[in-house]
Amino acid sequence: MTTLRLAIVGAGPAGIYAADILLKAERSFDVSIDLFEHLPAPYGLVRYGVAPDHPRIKGVITALREVLDRGDIRIFGNVEFGRDITLDDLKRHYNAVIFATGAVRDATLDIPGIDAEGSYGAADFVSWFDGHPDVPRTWPLTAQSVAVVGNGNVALDVTRILAKHADDLLPTEIPANVYEGLKASPVTDVHVFGRRGPAQVKFTPLELRELGELRDVDMVVYDEDFDYDEASRTAIESNKQVKVIDRVLQEWRTRPGVNNAGGTASRRLHLHFWARPVEVKVDDEGHVSGFVYERTRPDGVGGVTGTGELREVPVQAVYRAVGYFGSPLPEVPFDERHGVIPNHEGQVLHADSNELVPGMYATGWIKRGPVGLIGHTKSDAMETVRHLINGQGSWWQPEDPSEDAIPALLAERGVQWTDLDGWHRLDQHEIGLGEPEGRARIKVVPRDEMVSISRGE
Known part of the structure; x- marks a missing residue:
């Protein structure tokens, strides 16, 4: 045969x-x-x-x-x-x-200032916090206020890791260098920007709901974003997933801290809809200093059109989560x-x-x-x-x-x-590293160490 x-x-x-x-x-x-x-x-x-x-x-x-x-x-x-x-x-x-x-790779976002120091691709950040062996061991987490551009699940992952307190990640397989980096982060505000409205997001309901469960993080949404047009109302009525997303967002509107009023948490997570990226502002040293967006509105056929109204949010870092490539x-x-x-x-x-x-x-x-x-x-x-x-x-x-x-x-x-037996060796080694701390595993990050363990050297 x-x-x-x-x-x-x-x-x-x-x-x-x-x-x-x-x-x-x-x-x-x-x-x-x-x-x-x-x-x-x-x-x-x-x-x-x-x-x-x-x-x-x-x-x-x-x-x-x-x-x-x-x-x-x-x-x-x-x-x-x-x-x-x-x-x-x-x-x-x-x-x-x-x-x-x-x-x-990260898809590109073609706006002025996107290559400034402090502007990053989400894929690179995800690789860092997931312990990818081919990215640097450190990440420059120095910003108090951060912009995340995108309305998909990767944007939410990046947002959640930035806003979440590092100690709350300790039960996971997060590598030690990532924990130390996040622990030292001075972040207080994470702003998420999406071009379209709440009824058009690409999040899954589970991912969105998890944001609202973060310890010591206030959810901030803005009433002006919820003036739904007929297409949005139809989407909410006809699609179970969109209906759940709307229910979560509407619940957040009733919480203290919404519209920046009365929140008590040490960190805030802002969701901005109808926001088309226009420019990353850059200071004299070439570092991110702000994020400019244009307010959009529905165009009546499922897309959006610009209103001409520009707004700027002071931020010191920008993460683009507009897709992989x-x-x-x-x-x-x-x-x-x-x-x-x-x-x-x-x-x-x-x-x-x-x-x-x-x-x-x-x-x-x-x-x-x-x-x-x-x-x-x-x-x-x-x-x-x-x-x-x-x-x-x-x-x-x-x-x-x-x-x-x-x-x-x-x-x-x-x-x-490395072969399958080698993966089993590395797998058991990582699980063994996690056991004393009650964790499922702790990832080995350096490539040469991964190879050496896998090959039994």
């Missing part, structure tokens, strides 16, 4: 789901799968893109762990595609590749405008001709852009895997498809790769 030797680049949910779906699919051939991951540990944004105080979402790791622990998928961690292993290497040793590298891979077609690998239902296309590229596939955010939840990644992978199975005639014909070839190649190049 024919054997499909498949490489998958990226060991987050997208890559692991694709491997699992292929192994369970009806097919007329055997399958041998190798996962390549540039980090020493698997699980991608579930490990490095979800706030540490969200253990429910991290429960997805349990399902992913079960897939890997079956033992029918090999994983090569700490291996960077394009440097440690190339596209030519894959063609020499595999029949096909699925790229599942996600989207980890994909990164190009060496020798792989890339759509610079949309931040994805050009594809048709997961089949990679030449960037200039829209013709199919034999043997190359994509899944997850690098396929469709950074939209949708983890559940969407499964249906995404099913579509890609279906084309892979049906495209047997366009598979590569490798010179050496033997499973021994890859470890030999990496060893010859001096690559210190």
Whole structure:
């Protein structure tokens, strides 16, 4: 029987789901799968893109762990595609590749002053507080007043971590350096800005409700933002999720501290709707000094239009949480405008001709852009895997498809790769670090330490 030797680049949910779906699919051939991951540990944004105080979402790791622990998928961690292993290497040793590298860069926000000192991308901040090994160990938390631009769940994660008292994060897996950084933060006010109204936000109700449960943090909303138009009222009446969000916000309007009146907490979290970013103000030293926005209003067809009224809020830091963006891979077609690998239902296309590229596939955010939840990644992978199975005639014909070839190649190049046993060692080590403090785990942050523990050195 024919054997499909498949490489998958990226060991987050997208890559692991694709491997699992292929192994369970009806097919007329055997399958041998190798996962390549540039980090020493698997699980991608579930490990490095979800706030540490969200253990429910991290429960997805349990399902992913079960897939890997079956033992029918090999994983090569700490291996960077394009440097440690190339596209030519894959063609020499595999029949096909699925790229599942996600989207980890911040989308741009093209307004004056956005590159000033004190202006940050949310993705970089999330990587820092999640203990990503490739970002600096320190973060400049010196601002008393902060602006967060965006109305999605990432914006809420950033907002919550900035406003929350560091001691309240201690039960989580937050790394020690992150705790110390947040503990020293002088923040008193976090302002969240969204272009549209309360009925059009992209938050999930659970994420929003959690904001109102923060200890010693007053929620501040503004009555002027709740003059709903007909489209907003219809959205609230017809959509259960929007109705719950409205109920939460309306409850906050009745609390002390709303509209800046009578709050007693040491920190305040302000939600500003109908606010289009216009400019980041910069002082003489090149540092953020304010955030300028234009009041917007509904345009009657589901969007917004400017009112011409400009307002400025004094802040010393700005975080843009306006979306993630994909990164190009060496020798792989890339759509610079949309931040994805050009594809048709997961089949990679030449960037200039829209013709199919034999043997190359994509899944997850690098396929469709950074939209949708983890559940969407499964249906995404099913579509890609279906084309892979049906495209047997366009598979590569490798010179050496033997499973021994890859470890030999990496060893010859001096690559210190980590495998599944290594992940188990690191996993147990982190859990052991957390046990004396009654925590689920404490993450190891430095890459060399992660690799050394994983390899039992």
